[in-house]
Amino acid sequence: MEKLQACIAARSEVRLLGLQAKLPQRGKLTSKQLPVRMMGQEYTSSTASYNQDIARFKGPVKESDLDAVRTALAIPAPSEPLKEGWEIPIVDLSQLRSSQFHLVRDQISRACQEWGFFYAINHDIPCEVFDDMWEAYNLIFKLPVQERGSFDCGPFIPPDILQKLNEKKEALKKYADSRDTIRLRDLNPDDNEGTVASTPQFFRRPACTFYKALRDVGFELLSAMSQSLGVEVDHIRRATGNNEAINSSLHFYSPNHDGSKTMGLNPHKDILTLTVLVQDETGGLQVLKEDKWIDVKPLPGSLVVNVGEAIQAITNGKFKSVLHRVVNHPEKTRSSISCFLIPTPDSVIEPIPHLVSEESPRLYPNGTWASFVHNHYALALKF
Ligand SMILES: O=C(O)CCC(=O)C(=O)O
Numbered sequence: 457m458e459k460l461q462a463c464i465a466a467r468s469e470v471r472l473l474g475l476q477a478k479l480p481q482r483g484k485l486t487s488k489q490l491p492v493r494m495m496g497q498e499y500t501s502s503t504a505s506y507n508q509d510i511a512r513f514k515g516p517v518k519e520s521d522l523d524a525v526r527t528a529l530a531i532p533a534p535s536e537p538l539k540e541g542w543e544i545p546i547v548d549l550s551q552l553r554s555s556q557f558h559l560v561r562d563q564i565s566r567a568c569q570e571w572g573f574f575y576a577i578n579h580d581i582p583c584e585v586f587d588d589m590w591e592a593y594n595l596i597f598k599l600p601v602q603e604r605g606s607f608d609c610g611p612f613i614p615p616d617i618l619q620k621l622n623e624k625k626e627a628l629k630k631y632a633d634s635r636d637t638i639r640l641r642d643l644n645p646d647d648n649e650g651t652v653a654s655t656p657q658f659f660r661r662p663a664c665t666f667y668k669a670l671r672d673v674g675f676e677l678l679s680a681m682s683q684s685l686g687v688e689v690d691h692i693r694r695a696t697g698n699n700e701a702i703n704s705s706l707h708f709y710s711p712n713h714d715g716s717k718t719m720g721l722n723p724h725k726d727i728l729t730l731t732v733l734v735q736d737e738t739g740g741l742q743v744l745k746e747d748k749w750i751d752v753k754p755l756p757g758s759l760v761v762n763v764g765e766a767i768q769a770i771t772n773g774k775f776k777s778v779l780h781r782v783v784n785h786p787e788k789t790r791s792s793i794s795c796f797l798i799p800t801p802d803s804v805i806e807p808i809p810h811l812v813s814e815e816s817p818r819l820y821p822n823g824t825w826a827s828f829v830h831n832h833y834a835l836a837l838k839f
Pocket residue numbers: 705707721726733735741780782791792794
């Protein structure tokens with residue numbers, strides 16, 4: 457009952473907050489302003505790893521392809537006023553374990569189709585798990601930067617691709633990212649010492665407990681998503697190689713005091729299976745829906761969940777991986793910690809057969825996750 461009341465209170469808070477926010481008018485770059493040569497060019501890949509299926513994906517770059525290009529180049533998407541009354545869906549996980557589970561599964565499915573984002577509440581993760589992790593977060597950011605070398609793995613994008621992307625971004629005068637990030641790669645939270653051993657001693661225990669809890673919520677959601685799609689409960693997990701090891705970004709966003717041309721995190725999609733994230737109470741995360749940036753307002757006690765590109769490919773576009781960004785607050789700092797469920801590089805990403813039809817032709821060629829990542833960026837680098 458208490459949980460239910462907290463849930464109702466949280467919902468009304470979101471409704472109230474959802475109507476008020478006004479975004480600072482940052483510069484705009486609409487799809488119409490993208491270089492014209494993108495529009496009529498063939499997009500094919502010169503990469504040997506692209507299999508024969510690519511032939512079916514040749515053709516002029518369509519409006520819908522611009523989204524992928526914009527994502528990979530991190531070009532700010534159109535910035536429009538918020539549409540009043542829109543809210544990110546809230547999923548009550550305790551209901552997933554009740555006799556109402558099928559209703560919640562449908563709700564998750566709708567959220568993944570319409571938003572690609574939702575809040576998960578009543579997840580049963582004790583408050584101390586979050587408190588201990590925030591304490592460890594504060595301590596790890598206090599370490600001298602030189603000491604990070606042993607555990608911060610840097611950007612998740614392969615270095616050669618990253619360099620080329622950065623050159624392109626420079627040319628497109630994107631906003632500078634204004635934040636500090638520590639990235640951890642291939643953590644297996646079941647292996648308490650193993651994969652976290654390179655992190656400082658004070659970080660290991662809280663991190664393992666925290667990441668295990670978030671990853672397990674992620675697993676529960678993958679099961680619900682699979683069932684809602686009418687496939688085996690473990691379909692998405694198996695298809696992505698089980699996702700036992702996770703990646704994580706610990707972000708610290710500084711305030712944007714002078715309204716300068718910076719953005720906390722430029723518009724992007726998550727190139728992975730599923731993201732489960734905690735944010736503090738500052739706000740600034742936004743998701744693009746029908747060319748409008750919608751605030752993912754802080755909802756106390758919630759986890760923010762979003763669909764990654766792997767799920768979009770497995771569901772042949774039914775579940776959406778959507779653009780999102782972080783706008784710095786004018787006065788406050790912001791902190792977030794994400795738990796990224798990532799496919800293993802050799803898992804073969806293919807669509808669920810009944811989601812492919814004449815009306816919904818295949819969106820992606822078959823390939824391993826490693827080639828999927830490569831092709832994702834290779835497409836952008838063509839332009
Ligand atoms: O800080 C946030 O809320 C979003 C982080 C994010 O989108 C990412 O790391 O991919």
